[in-house]
Amino acid sequence: MFQKAFGGCDPSTCATLYKLYVRPILEFAGPVWGPLLARDSALLESVQRRATRIPYGISRPSYGERLSIMKLSTFDERRQRGDLIITYRALHNFFGVDLSSLFKLNLDDRLRGHAYKLRKENFKTQQRQYFITNRVFSVWNSLPSSVVESVSVNAFKNSYDAWIRRE
Template sequence: MTRSKNPLTLDYKMKGEILTTVKSSKYLGVLITNDLSWEPHINQVINDSNKILGFLRRNFSRCDSRIKATAYQSLVRPKLEYAATVWDPHQSQLINKLEMVQQRAARFATSDYRRTSSVTSMLHTLHWPTLQQRRKKKRLMLLKRAINEEIAIDIPSYVKKPSRQQRNTNLHKYTPIFCRTQCYKYSFLPRTLNDWNSLPTETALSQKAAFEQALDTFIKSS
């Protein structure tokens, strides 16, 4: 993997056979590219999700709203969010393309395809937060569990709290990670640490269910 314009080309062998060089490869369901761009993976996720949503529209058209919403939440949204803590995009065009899948699902769930209807109102009626909000919540919850050593994700030694805490309101904050590239800046750890630092102290230091509830309130208001 490299982002260099003039990369070194080396041949790697296994059992005497030269390994084929590819631009992308799927690992645990996530498409990883040689330039660390998540756009191909996100486009694949969107295409697959639209196919499932199309299947639901063809076969559940006469069902009531509750069944349609449950079908979307059970079959489509998990596809849109699988491993999203890794590939959560920051580019507006990719964010909007993902949101459009849920917007189509909202029209399906409410059986309202009129151009004059507000999709935002439909999402509010269905109590569906945006997918971007859900991805942010999942990243912060994963970081919280890593900080508390509840999962096997080690926080690197270079992630430290400031040597001097100015006020009690800064007790949860960490020193931001300096990033030279956009790719690293918007990867999980640097990006989520910045989001973590923006949390109110009482939210960051709360535990389990209280943390999730406070996090929902903060993300909706931000």
């Protein structure tokens, strides 16, 4: 349907339309239901892969080149960014409800890095293994203190994006 409606558009317009109409559907409630299996994540990624083909004909650049031309990121990168934003908002009480008890902080003074280091949670089921607190553990703890201790959500997003681009 997307291809029929917007088949003759240029890459930047197609990217804008994709961000406006398709991506919110794919990312709806992402921190809650994150795909457990790699094939589920690949299936969601295939939607973006197909949408990036629309402005090109049969001869088109590779998927990575199309992403850089359209200034898009992969589905897994977007999901990880969304999970980190939720974690930041929960730890800094930017929700209407106190969710800071969802994440257990490691209060050991001997740790390097920032003051918001998370403690690894023990789990017995695969569902709990892929719960947001365990999905973000390693990435969150590897963030520099300048990113984690941002003053607002937008400042966190900007500093996280700058940190990712540097790596």
